[in-house]
Amino acid sequence: MKQKSILITGVLGGIGSSIAKMFKENGYFVYGLDIREEQADFVDKLIVFDLHKYCSDEQYRNEFVLYFNDHILSLDVLVNNAAVQLLDKLDDLKLENWQETLNVNLTGPLLLSQLFLSRLEQAQGCIINIGSIHQQLTKPRFISYATSKSALIGLTKALAVDLEGRVRINAISPAAIQTDMLLAGFDGNEEALNQLRMLHPVQRIGYPNDVAKLVLFLASENSGFIHGANLSLDGGISSVLKDL
Template identity: 60%
Template sequence: MKKKVLITGVLGGIGSGLAKTFKEADYFVIGLDIKTTPSDYCDLFISFDLHRFCSDANYRDKMCNKFDNEIQTLDVLINNAAMQILSSVEEIRLDDWNHTLNVNLTGPLLLSQFFLKQLEQVHGCIINIASIHQQLTKKRFVAYATSKSALVGLTKSMSVDLQGKVRVNAISPAAIDTPMLHEGFNNDSTMVQKLNDLHPLRRIGKPAEVSKLALLLAEDGLGFINGANIQIDGGISNVLKDLD
């Protein structure tokens, strides 16, 4: 029987890469996303609002019932969905702060809790997609950087708490070539090229590089990796930029 992987935020740039890689590795791919267009790489797609799952008890009960009916077994849970609202300390609104923490931190915890029994039965694993912002950040990333730092902390504490019943690891990508990244630069190719040049590899990352790392972590061959946060950043975290 095929192994099953559940991927949140499956329609995003990294999410699509994860779905494609695991599908090609002969996994049964279950995709969740707030968007409603099914992915070609999903065997089962469920429209899902992670923020609402955290904040609305009735919606949470409804979705838990749906999961019970449609997902009886699970080998890998990948908490990939993320919310990035840019705001300074002075500007940030409580609603935006709570929305960010719900999607990036509380959601992964609640989904991990819900699927824990299925994952324990097969000694499966949880992979949390964090970010370089858990360690290095920029102005106006207050909520996002905080949530990703906490997600790495959650990863480490869960790995200890679960005592080997389920492995839990995090991946922290730096700049990855996704539509979201290009939109953040207003699709300005000159700015993206400058970002490429900042990295020692002279380029930013590709979604497939993140997804292939996730696949390696999901397989038993690297089963001794537990509670780790693996950076995939092209060496940018080693760069101290000098004055021009």
């Protein structure tokens, strides 16, 4: 029986690495894309890759199209996980930050889905986009990020309709997940982090493994009727109306 394969963008991050470990444990060959180059035993083939440059530099994109066509001959699962979160109020928002956010969080997933479509279709595979609670509920300074994640969910639904039964595509929108990026935002303020935990009805924030388990489920044949969905993974926080 042929070994299944998965491609994960942002594979060295907290969520990406958990997804890679989960699929490797379940017998998949793991391709990982990341802007960084680090030793990672949970990735079978790590490819150093700049998703922003892939979207904005035609020569770079053409070089990687040839590379992917030569080195990834078949693919069962594409996980568009890589993201940037550049925060600014509207007064200070820089066009280059806006464009980088849209490239990495939205245009990149579109172009990779397009590139690997025929391989995924041949494998009766699927695409899974990692969204965010910010597609529905957001905060000040998250203009670029929230817009990109809202559009990613829109793209997921539009592609599901467009692809019909060729390739399944779904999204997962996590709330707060305990990653280095999240913890850096709290700058060691454990009290504030604990307040965030208590805001969630489950009384904790999510773990990267929570996301990985849901990705594995969506990739399984048992979820074959789930198509064009955006699954909320939020510990119940989107149901909370908090009194002042």
